[in-house]
Amino acid sequence: MSLTREAVLAELKTLKDPTSGSDIVASGLVRALNVEGGDVRFVMEIDPSQSNAMQAVKAEAEEKLNALAGVDRVAIVMTAHEVKAPPPDLQARRPAQQQGPQKIPGVDRILAIASGKGGVGKSTLSANLAVALAAEGRKVGLLDADVYGPSQPRMLGVSGRPASPDGKTILPMRNHGVTMMSIGLMTREEEAVVWRGPMLMGALQQMLNQVQWGALDVLIVDLPPGTGDVQMTLAQKAELTGAVVVSTPQDIALLDARKGIDMFNKLGTPIVGMVENMSTHICSKCGHEEHVFGHGGVAAEAEKLGVPLLGEIPLDIDIRMAADGGAPLVASKPASPQAQAFRKLAKTLIDNGHA
Secondary structure, three states, rough: OOOHHHHHHHHHOOOOOOOOOOOOOOOOEEEEEEEEEEEHHHEEEEEEEHHHHHHHHHHHHHHHOOOOOOOOOEEEEEEEEEOOOOOOHHOOOOOOOOOOEOOOOOEEEEEEEEEEOOOHHHHHHHHEEEEEEEEOOOEEEEEEEEEEEOHHHHOOOOOOOOOOOOOOOOEEEEEEOEEEEEEOOOOOOOOOOOOOHHHHHHHHHHHHEOOOOOOOOEEEEOOOOOOOOHHHHHHEEEEEOEEEEEEEEHHHHHHHHHHHHHHHHHOOOOEEEEEEOOEEOOOOOOOOEOOEEEEEEHHHHHHHHHHOEEOOOOOHHHHHHHHOOOHHHHHHOOOOOOHHHHHHHHHHHHHHHOO
């Protein structure tokens, strides 16, 4: 008899919420429950002041579910929802807490790869750049922080679920010389992640601080497009070396790129430079070069903002096919001119001390 969602919920209803007295399902602690085969995954959204009590509830839930017939694996992510600030007089009596961005143990530099809008090839660039840096001898990690649209497992040819030897530390996956972690490894490829802001922020902090990254020269963070919760959380919680802003040359992409740059300026994150993606296209039949999206727009914008133009990456079908096939072009066709564009970008970042 296969495991059902109803059986899991029935087991969870036997656990009490210490803050309300009702069961944890009725009190709304259990969110985003997913039952797939023998795998059970859900989020516990808690009040941070109750974290100690909720750790005991989480441990009991894991024990009960693991004993349930048909269960092979249980994954519970605990996140804290926002609570209203207490009155100033109470706030003043709180013990001092560590504030501001923190370094990730063992990670020397963190580079955020960002874009103002989607569809500019940021994730493809992140994957190829990570492999290119590894080819240059750097110890590289890649964090897929695009929680709503994780694509790095497909691009790096990684599958399976990360292991957790103690239920707290997550062991990342590795391929093409790159250590990688993505929320996409915890969900089915076609499954939507329907999470609110606090849940996103909790998941990102877990992927930053509970993944066993090891000793890395640089951690590449593939951000989602836009200027939302993930970007703000990363800039506020992690000590970033800087941000690389990716854009195509056309005006509409540059308009959104400017907003992304303005966001990082407001957050105090240095802009390492800009990359013009889909810069030019060379016909594979006749060799004619065509600037499909225009040309030079990113270079002009970089000069206007006083930041370096780090590289120009061509628009080429081999780049797309290699990414879809799970082996970035830098790994599958390292001698190609297109792969060399990524290698040149990697060398520029290394030479400038950013990677």
